[in-house]
Amino acid sequence: MSNKMHIKLTVNGAEEEFLAEPRELLIYTLRERLGITGPHIGCETSHCGACTVNLNGKTIKSCTMFVAQANGAEVTTIEGMGGPDALHPLQEAFKEHHGLQCGYCTPGMITRAAKLLEENPSPTEEEVRFGMAGNLCRCTGYQNIVKAIMAAAADMSSSKEAAQ
């Protein structure tokens, strides 16, 4: 029963091909097979959202998807959003507004927030809280995460306007 499948994934723009058991969870593919260790594992019941990535235009919990299901998919993780030399506006805002402490939930938070702002570029505070409800944080008490996302939303829409 260990029939390995030929899997293709595009992760942060890079094409990856490998053999994997269908039962391999996408979070393990990312972390252990591909060395993309930003997405984290915080639970085994699909609650915490630390493993959140964007896959084919949806924000998903990569602990609740088999690599076999993701075959052919395009995945974006925190590593694909920006790095130390070119921070994504959300990364900048989390830093600026102290939206993280231990940093364990942060990759999932920011990946989810990016999709939230794509769908709703100027959310209310309530919409941010509801839209981020699939991501748990032990450290911040959420307040500064909300501030960071609201600030990033304002930054992103003003730079969009400036570009037009």
Place this chain on the structure above:
Amino acid sequence: MIPAAFEYHRPADLAGAIALLTEHGDDARVMAGGHSLIPMMKLRMAEVPHLIDLQDVTSLGGISVQGGQVRIGAMATQAELIDHAGLSNAAPILREAALQIADPQVRYMGTIGGNVANGDPGNDMPGLMQCLDASFELEGPGGARAVKARDFYEAAYMTEREDDEVLTAVSFAATSGGYAYEKQKRKIGDYATAAAAVLLTKEGGACASASVAMTNLSDVPVWSEAAGAALVGTAVDAAAIKASVAAMLGDIDPTEDNRGPVAFKRHVAGVILGRAIARAWSRA
């Protein structure tokens, strides 16, 4: 966290899925969004030697609203239900309920078909479907049939669906009048301590029709015919709501768990139904 090994299948059409179910019998399970099945597999509470992923079966998707009838493909996700303007007009209670299910990530993946076929009394859609008097379309090697949501649930995780059948769609008549889906839960993403689905219509200041269903207060969803009947013909005043709640309490059978003891759940069920009726009436 680590599921057991399985053989993975991704059929391109429904016939392919049914052929696999027929071939592998009890050893096979279909998977829609995977957000109940994968967690169970990770805890080794579900053993699935042959996993049949339905994501390529495009005939199972889609939402249509035509001639007062709503038909939702089993693979339509909760996020799609929420975003579908035509559906929100035809049956706004569905959007109200879907927004109380799980969290954003789960709603991108979890499907209506999986929610109603799962058989967990914690799921919200089954009670709602009973309130709506929906039909579930099932297809197996012997062809297609329809089962009323009110007849579908036998016990926890036990439904009318045969092992070799796929639940392909849910359908129901568009609603009119007032509606409410009221859910008491401990936090976002939790299954209900108690939840109530209420649809009612108003004519000349009186309630002309009413349907009431309750979630997670028995090992199956509970459509309380008596609770609806207690509202019909009344002005939905305090006495009528009290009578409806009393009737509902006669039909539920909650069990104690981390959400509270039986007496508490019965208390919450009454409060929740009272709120749902009041809100539905205010919208009627």
